[in-house]
Each structure stands twice: as C-alpha cells, then as structure tokens.
Amino acid sequence: MRSTPAAETFPAQTPAASQVFTTVLSHGPLTRLDAGRRAGLSPAAVTKAVRPLLEAGYLVEGADEEARPALGRPAGLVRVNGERALFIGVKVTGDELIAVLTDLCCRIRLARRTPLPDRSVRKVLASVAGLVHELLVHAAESGAPVLGLGIAVSGDVDRAEGVVRYSPFLEWRDIPLAELAAMAGGLPVTVDNDVRALTVAEQWFGAGAGLSDFAVVTVGAGIGCGLVVHGQVVAGAHGVAGEIGHVVIDPAGPSCHCGNRGCVEAIAGDAAIVTRIREVTGRHVADSAEAVALARQGVPGAREVYARAGEAIGRGIATVANLLGPERVIISGEGLAAYDLFAGQIREAFTAAAFGSAAQCDVQTRPLPFEEWARGAAAAAIQSFITSTPRSGQG
Amino acid sequence: MRSTPAAETFPAQTPAASQVFTTVLSHGPLTRLDAGRRAGLSPAAVTKAVRPLLEAGYLVEGADEEARPALGRPAGLVRVNGERALFIGVKVTGDELIAVLTDLCCRIRLARRTPLPDRSVRKVLASVAGLVHELLVHAAESGAPVLGLGIAVSGDVDRAEGVVRYSPFLEWRDIPLAELAAMAGGLPVTVDNDVRALTVAEQWFGAGAGLSDFAVVTVGAGIGCGLVVHGQVVAGAHGVAGEIGHVVIDPAGPSCHCGNRGCVEAIAGDAAIVTRIREVTGRHVADSAEAVALARQGVPGAREVYARAGEAIGRGIATVANLLGPERVIISGEGLAAYDLFAGQIREAFTAAAFGSAAQCDVQTRPLPFEEWARGAAAAAIQSFITSTPRSGQG
DNA sequence: GCCATTATTTTCCGCTGTCAATAAAAGAAA
DNA sequence: TTTCTTTTATTGACAGCGGAAAATAATGGC
Incomplete structure (x- = not known):
C-alpha cells in the first residue's frame, strides 16, 4: 500500500519544540532567551527544545559578533540551518x-x-x-x-x-x-x-511573520485573498474563503463569469482590464502587457480603466478591513507589474471606504516574481x- | 486600592476542566463519555475535571429517565446547575x-x-x-x-x-x-x-454552540456583525471588526453618515428605511413601526423600500460568506420584526451573490427580544x- | 445467580514545562 | 591576575496534567 519510503520526520515531539522552531524560523537568529519570550516559554524549555534540533542539524548556533552589549555573557544565537x-x-x-x-x-x-x-x-x-x-x-x-x-x-x-x-x-x-x-x-x-x-509563505517567511491577523491580496488574472485570523489561515467551512474577487463592488458594473455584476474581478481582473481597454480605446489589445503599455503611454481612456480597477481593489480591501480588522494587508500578484497605474486609487479607495480605525491597517505591496x-x-x-x-x- | 471584595472564583484550574465545563454548558446534559468525546478528552480526564465542579455546585448529576438503552450500565448525566x-x-x-x-x-x-x-x-x-x-x-x-x-x-x-x-x-x-x-x-x-x-451569547448559549466558524448579523438601527473564526470571537487588530454596516453595496446608493455612499446601513438601517419610505410615499412616517405598518398595508413603494433593504442585507451577508466561509449565519436584531418584508430578498440576494459552495452556508434567523x-x-x-x-x- | 454490556472510576505512569540553583562567559574593578 | 558584576544558558528536582488499562458499578437478559 505504502509505496513511499519511510521519510525522515521532524524531531519536534513536543508542542514547545514546534513552537520554538517556528519562532526561530520566522524571526531569524534569536538568543534562547528571546526565543522563549516570543514563544511564551521559559528559557529552560527552550534549551531542552533546542538540543535535539541542534543534534539533528535543523538548527545551528552562531554567535553574533557585532551589536553585543558590553556587559554580561554574550548571547549565543540560534538559527535555522537552511541547508x-x-x-x-x-x-x-x-x-x-x-x-x-x-x-x-x-x-x-x-x-x-x-x-x-x-x-x-x-x-x-x-x-x-x-x-x-x-x-x-x-x-x-x-x-x-x-x-x-x-x-x-x-x-x-x-x-x-x-x-x-x-x-x-x-x-x-x-x-x-x-x-x-x-x-x-x-x-x-x-x-x-x-x-x-x-x-x-507570507505568514512564516514574509511580511506576515509574527502577525496574528493579516490578509494577502493577489492581483492578476483573478483577484484572490488569503486570510490569517487568530494566527491560523482561514479555510472556510465549505472550502471557500477569501473570495474577495467575487465581492460585488458595483451592482451596475460589468458582468462576471460567476453570474453577478460588478465583482472586483470583473473590474480589476486581467481579462476585464484588457477587454475594457479594448472597448474604450478601440485598439487591438492582446494581453495585459500591451494594456499596461498603452496606459503608460497615456492613451486616452486606458489610464482610467486602471484607475477604476484600482478603486475596485481598494474597495475590496476596505471590505476585508471593515469585516476583520487585520493588522496588515499585503498586496501582491502578477498584476502588481501595473502597480504604478493604480496604486494611488487603491490607497485612496481603501482610505475612503475603511470605517473608523480600520483605516489604521497597514497596506503594503510586495512584488511577486513568477516563482x-x-x-x-x-x-x-x-x-x-x-x-x-x-x-x-x-x- | 482594591475596593471590590475578593470575589468567588471558578474552580477550574486545568484547561481540561474549563473545556469540559463549557462543553456541558453549551451542549446541555451530557454523559461523561459524551463530554469527553466532544471535548477531545479521555473519560478519565472528564471524571477528574467534573469532581471539583460537582463539589462546588457548578455541575449537578441527574440520570436520564427515558431514552435509556436497554443494555449496560445507565449513563449518569451531568449538567450545569444554573441556580x-x-x-x-x-x-x-x-x-x-x-x-x-x-x-x-x-x-x-x-x-x-x-x-x-x-x-x-x-x-x-x-x-x-x-x-x-x-x-x-x-x-x-x-x-x-x-x-x-x-x-x-x-x-x-x-x-x-x-x-x-x-x-x-x-x-x-x-x-x-x-x-x-x-x-x-x-x-x-x-x-x-x-x-x-x-x-x-450565541456561541455559548445559542445557535452558534459547537460551531467554530459562524457570523451573527444584527439588523436594526445599525447593521452589525459579530464573527467567530477558529472558535474565537474576532476583535480586530484596531478594535474594529464585523463592520458589515459600512460595507459598500452600491456606490450610487444613498449617502451614509460614515461619509460613503451605499453602505448596507445607509440602505437597510432603520433610519434609512424610514427616510426613504417618507420620500417614496410622501406620507409622514414617524418611526420604523409606522414604516412596517405602511409596507404591510401594501402602500405603493413602501414594500419596495424593504425589498431593497433585504437585498442590501443579503449582499452584505454574501460578502461575509465569500470572505470567511462560515458554517452558519444567524440574523437577528430589532429590525427582524419586519422580517416577513425582506426575508425573501435577503435569501435571494445571498444566494445570488454567494460564490460557489459559500452558498451552502446555513442562514438562520432568530427573534431578538429587547433584553x-x-x-x-x-x-x-x-x-x-x-x-x-x-x-x-x-x- | 451468572453473564454480557456499557459507564465510570481508580490506579499508575509518562511526559512536559517550570523553578531555583548553578555554570559559563565575558568586561570591569581591584 | 584575581575577583566582581552582569547577563545567558543549563541542569536537575518537581509538580501536575492527562492518558491507558484495569477495576468497579449498574443494569437487563438468561
């Protein structure tokens, strides 16, 4: 039945060990004391958790040469051995x-x-x-x-x-x-x-490290959203969650493949933008690269299409912020190549539509290489x- | 400094005891075996957790007379002593x-x-x-x-x-x-x-008992929303969460005190409905009771205002469902008195705007007495x- | 009365993480 | 050089939680 070989397993039997390892993984080299503080454990527990991980080679020690306080025993840093x-x-x-x-x-x-x-x-x-x-x-x-x-x-x-x-x-x-x-x-x-x-990936290795509530919004062919609430990724009771792309922004908007009108995706998805720019400018537009080029050239109407897309995305993000109050929203995706074309509108629409202190939410962007x-x-x-x-x- | 007397504290020192108590509290009388199953604990752990709670009077035992299986030792039910x-x-x-x-x-x-x-x-x-x-x-x-x-x-x-x-x-x-x-x-x-x-209250004593992901939507003067994700109430990093009332449904809609146009609350809040019915019918309408009365009498236009409100609420709920995928949404609030006037639209709009299997979400209503x-x-x-x-x- | 069956309790037992004491590794002071 | 001070890490004893398994309890059926 089992054709897979008995693969190596991770030597972290106790919750504390897992805790410590993920803390070190996300927060770079740490002293044992700091790791304990972050993970809510006593220094003794960290020492015990760290040992088998060091022995197994998953963690390595390395002292921090600079930035050492003049007094006291120098701290021994622990970090994950990526190799x-x-x-x-x-x-x-x-x-x-x-x-x-x-x-x-x-x-x-x-x-x-x-x-x-x-x-x-x-x-x-x-x-x-x-x-x-x-x-x-x-x-x-x-x-x-x-x-x-x-x-x-x-x-x-x-x-x-x-x-x-x-x-x-x-x-x-x-x-x-x-x-x-x-x-x-x-x-x-x-x-x-x-x-x-x-x-x-963002939660463990990116801009979401250490946050218990944040959202990732991806802009591209589709508009997607990943949510972390209470430190856990939201999966949805029926497998659906984070469908920001099909939040209706404007009931009078263009129709979407989902059957509704004015979804974020129907306004700001790649295909929607290309189609709309084709309509507005009357030119032949093959793909989003060309669409971006037209807008950057200042072809009348093209810029406005991106502006409208930015507004839709900003509204969508504001909706997430109003409902969940995340600490941070990370915008990413292939569509970010056109970020200069709608960054302003995203921010503007977000600020306008965020309710009260939901507007304090930190909205960041991160480039998204194809890999x-x-x-x-x-x-x-x-x-x-x-x-x-x-x-x-x-x- | 402390003017409050040293109040009685709850005798549940261990996580397991807390777990067991809340399980029994939410799920009525249970046998120790069932309680253990629900709480993910061994029967032995339940026995140990239950004893001090019985002694302190927070739990009581009572056998279930009817519905006893013919075979085996009869189960002893444990329930919370409300008194x-x-x-x-x-x-x-x-x-x-x-x-x-x-x-x-x-x-x-x-x-x-x-x-x-x-x-x-x-x-x-x-x-x-x-x-x-x-x-x-x-x-x-x-x-x-x-x-x-x-x-x-x-x-x-x-x-x-x-x-x-x-x-x-x-x-x-x-x-x-x-x-x-x-x-x-x-x-x-x-x-x-x-x-x-x-x-x-819903999570522990109501329709949310036992669910790890659900939402409560309140309809009345304002439109509010409480969210439970991963078994915990969402509070928001900046104190704001569940602001479904200020989700924008229609950018061409009526303006809202929050500064935007077409928020759910600006369409379906009590004040919005009264104002709108006044405009549409030209009659004097003092409060929502009168508004409801007019709509029930079939005064032209009044019904449509409620229909539109229902649509806005349904869309708002769909937005929550698309983003979080809750297992259930519980609609409640003073505005529920008019439920017959917009129930159909809520359901219709929800079904239309819910994406994919988010529509499987169970949408319930519960009357909300003033207390x-x-x-x-x-x-x-x-x-x-x-x-x-x-x-x-x-x- | 004995047995099968199910519920509960008891009796260990392993394991985890904390506590308090101790060692270690500096620089500073003497 | 020695000794102190300060901060970090480790050790070993320990308390307590929850699990496994065995024992006990409470029935109805035979």
Whole structure:
C-alpha cells in the first residue's frame, strides 16, 4: 500500500519544540532567551527544545559578533540551518507548471517552468513528476535531502485530505492529488489552494511573520485573498474563503463569469482590464502587457480603466478591513507589474471606504516574481513537514 | 486600592476542566463519555475535571429517565446547575439602559429598562448602579450569589483592558469603564462591544454552540456583525471588526453618515428605511413601526423600500460568506420584526451573490427580544467568570 | 445467580514545562 | 591576575496534567 519510503520526520515531539522552531524560523537568529519570550516559554524549555534540533542539524548556533552589549555573557544565537533540508513546490496553472526547489528557510534554489498542454490529471501528474525529477537531480548534487513536495492548485482544495474538490481552471473534481503524486514521486505530498499556500509563505517567511491577523491580496488574472485570523489561515467551512474577487463592488458594473455584476474581478481582473481597454480605446489589445503599455503611454481612456480597477481593489480591501480588522494587508500578484497605474486609487479607495480605525491597517505591496506561487507550495510543504506528528504519517 | 471584595472564583484550574465545563454548558446534559468525546478528552480526564465542579455546585448529576438503552450500565448525566450563580448584564444605548439578571446558563430571571436622559459617564454609571442594585436585591431573595456584571456598549471597546476606546453614540473616549463600574458596584466587571457580546451569547448559549466558524448579523438601527473564526470571537487588530454596516453595496446608493455612499446601513438601517419610505410615499412616517405598518398595508413603494433593504442585507451577508466561509449565519436584531418584508430578498440576494459552495452556508434567523442585548452582556460576564485565571485577578 | 454490556472510576505512569540553583562567559574593578 | 558584576544558558528536582488499562458499578437478559 505504502509505496513511499519511510521519510525522515521532524524531531519536534513536543508542542514547545514546534513552537520554538517556528519562532526561530520566522524571526531569524534569536538568543534562547528571546526565543522563549516570543514563544511564551521559559528559557529552560527552550534549551531542552533546542538540543535535539541542534543534534539533528535543523538548527545551528552562531554567535553574533557585532551589536553585543558590553556587559554580561554574550548571547549565543540560534538559527535555522537552511541547508539541512530541501523542498519542492509546484504551482499548477491552467497552461503551465512552475516548480521551485527551496531550502528549509524557503529560499529559492532553482526555478523551472514548463507548459502544460493537457489538463488531464494523468498528464499533469506526469509533467509534475518530470519537473520534480529534474529538481531532485539538482538537489542530489547539493547533498541535502528533499523532504517534501507541495502542490498548489486554484479552487476548492482540502489540504488535510490532500484532495482537490473542485478546480474550475483545471476542470478537476474530487481528485486525491496528494495520494496520486506521492505514489509517483516517492515524497510526502501536501496539496493546498494556491492563495492559501502563498499566505502560508507570507505568514512564516514574509511580511506576515509574527502577525496574528493579516490578509494577502493577489492581483492578476483573478483577484484572490488569503486570510490569517487568530494566527491560523482561514479555510472556510465549505472550502471557500477569501473570495474577495467575487465581492460585488458595483451592482451596475460589468458582468462576471460567476453570474453577478460588478465583482472586483470583473473590474480589476486581467481579462476585464484588457477587454475594457479594448472597448474604450478601440485598439487591438492582446494581453495585459500591451494594456499596461498603452496606459503608460497615456492613451486616452486606458489610464482610467486602471484607475477604476484600482478603486475596485481598494474597495475590496476596505471590505476585508471593515469585516476583520487585520493588522496588515499585503498586496501582491502578477498584476502588481501595473502597480504604478493604480496604486494611488487603491490607497485612496481603501482610505475612503475603511470605517473608523480600520483605516489604521497597514497596506503594503510586495512584488511577486513568477516563482512566488510555487514558493507558496513549498512553504506549505515545509509547514506540513514541521508540524507533522511523528506518528506513522501517511504520504 | 482594591475596593471590590475578593470575589468567588471558578474552580477550574486545568484547561481540561474549563473545556469540559463549557462543553456541558453549551451542549446541555451530557454523559461523561459524551463530554469527553466532544471535548477531545479521555473519560478519565472528564471524571477528574467534573469532581471539583460537582463539589462546588457548578455541575449537578441527574440520570436520564427515558431514552435509556436497554443494555449496560445507565449513563449518569451531568449538567450545569444554573441556580448556582447569577450574573447581571447591562446594555447601554444612547437613550436607555436595559439590564437583565440571568443564571449561570444565561437564562433571564428578570429584565429592567430605564431611560437615560444624560450620556455623561457619571450619570450613566449612577443609572447602572441603580439598576444593578435593584437586580441585586431581587437576586438576594433567591439566595444565589451574583458573580459578575457585564456591560455592553456599542463602538470600539477593549474588553481585555475594560476600556471604552470610542463610542460615537455615547460620545465617550477612553473611558476605563470596567474599573469605574467595579468601584461603584463591588462586582467583577466585564465590558465588551455590544455585537461581540451578543455573539458570545450565541456561541455559548445559542445557535452558534459547537460551531467554530459562524457570523451573527444584527439588523436594526445599525447593521452589525459579530464573527467567530477558529472558535474565537474576532476583535480586530484596531478594535474594529464585523463592520458589515459600512460595507459598500452600491456606490450610487444613498449617502451614509460614515461619509460613503451605499453602505448596507445607509440602505437597510432603520433610519434609512424610514427616510426613504417618507420620500417614496410622501406620507409622514414617524418611526420604523409606522414604516412596517405602511409596507404591510401594501402602500405603493413602501414594500419596495424593504425589498431593497433585504437585498442590501443579503449582499452584505454574501460578502461575509465569500470572505470567511462560515458554517452558519444567524440574523437577528430589532429590525427582524419586519422580517416577513425582506426575508425573501435577503435569501435571494445571498444566494445570488454567494460564490460557489459559500452558498451552502446555513442562514438562520432568530427573534431578538429587547433584553437580548443585555443578555449578551451577561454572557460576556459569564465567560469572563469561567475563563478567569484563578490567580489574583483584578475586578 | 451468572453473564454480557456499557459507564465510570481508580490506579499508575509518562511526559512536559517550570523553578531555583548553578555554570559559563565575558568586561570591569581591584 | 584575581575577583566582581552582569547577563545567558543549563541542569536537575518537581509538580501536575492527562492518558491507558484495569477495576468497579449498574443494569437487563438468561
């Protein structure tokens, strides 16, 4: 039954050990005292938690040369040994696969992309296996073991079960992807929704580190949103959450594929912008790159389309802020390439529509290189590896 | 410094004991086995947790006469002894105080309301003290001790600190209400936002019992929303959360006191409906009761105003469902008196605007008697009492 | 009366994290 | 150089929580 080899498991048996490790992972090198303070543990507990992790090579010690206070015993810093383990993350889009090899600190070692002519589960799995193999070969040279594979798919994904319930882009329904991929690749597999995976990456390795309530908004072909509330990623009781793209901004707006009018996505999604610019300028516009170019050239009407998109996004973010009161909102996504075209409107619309002190929410932007989605998948795999119970876990 | 007497504390030292008690509180009489199953504990742990609570009188045993399976040792049911302790909840509105005396199961024993001619902190405290005294006298007859006072106020309230940061209705800013009321009344005081308090009541004693993700939407003078995500009430990083009333539904809609146009509250709030019906029908309409009457009589235009309000509420709820994917939404509030006038539209708009399986969310309505807000305050007090750490807690 | 069956309690037992005391690693003072 | 002071890390004893398994309890059926 189990074709996957008994993979290495993470030597953090106790809650405290997990706690300490993730704290060090997210907050860089820390003294044992600081780690304890952050994790709410006594120094003694940190010492005990750290030892097996040092022995297993997941943590390393290194003293901080500069910035040492003149008095007292110098602090010994503890940090995660990124070299200790590698992970692979794969993002499956409608027409291509993006894969990255990362270390334990989720730093990208290598990225690959390959077109995906066929969306059948079989073919996708074969392509994934091919990419994974390629990355494994590279990883073998570095000597570090690859300990997990994360796969990110848009749509309704049940991470705990490893099942893709429904992915409209891929036209998949109830595919036990984790199991299938584990059989093909021999690695423990984590499957998650793409936006949630990206949110995990921000939560552990990005601008969300240490925050208990924040949101990630992705702007691109679709408009998505990952939410962290009470320190946990929101998954939704029925698999749907963070659908900011289908929040209705203007009931008189353009119609959306979801059946409504004036969704954020129907105004600010890539396709919507391209279509609208085509209509407004009368020119032929092939893709968003051209749309951006037209707007930057100052072609009449094109700028306004972006302005309107920015307004829609800003309103959507304000809605999230009004409902959840996050500490921070991180805007990211491929669409950020056009950020200069709508940044002002996003901020303006957000400030106008945020209620009371919800406006205090810190709205940031982060560039999103194309491998970022795949990195999110790797982050999910890292998370699974670290939090996996050391019992006989199945792929 | 401490003018409050050393009040009785809840004898649940261990997490397991708290867990078991709240489980029994929310899910009625349970066998020890069932309680353990629900709380994720072994039967042995339940026995140990239950004993001190029985001894202290917070729990009582009672066998279930009917519905006993023919075989095996009959189960001994454990339930909360409501008589063991009483709590007082007070809701402060702009023009009146509502107070209730409840038992430990949050069942209302007595309700009182009194007009509030003056909103100064001094006067409000005096009125609260008067009402509390009156209820205390009644409570004394029953012999059960009153162990906590909850105060619910609309606006930005920091429950942990017991401070009202800003309440627009009362025009209060940074009032350490818990401390002030504790000095006046001699009871441990919990101060919370009114909608959050109501949400706590639903979470522990109502339709949210046992759910880890749900929302409470209140319809009335304002449109509010309390959220429970991952089993905890959402408070917002900056004190604002659940502001569904100021989610913009229609940028071309009527202007709202918050400065925007087309907020849910600007369409479906009591004042908005009355104003609009006045405009549409040309008649004099004094308050919502008259507005409802006109709509029920079939006066042309009045019904449509309610229909539009229902649509706005339904859209707002759909927005919550799209973003958070709650298991259930509980609609409540004074405005529910007009439920027959907009129920259809709420449901319709919700179904239309909910994305994908977010539409599976169970939308319920619950009548909201006038004392319900005060009961929410009592629920908050009960929660504080039960979860209070048995260290030297301050009032 | 004995047995099967289910509920509850008891009796250990492992394990976790805290506490308080101790060691370690400096620079400062003598 | 020695000794102090200061801050960090470690150690070992310890309390207590919750689990596993075995014992006990309460029934109805045979």
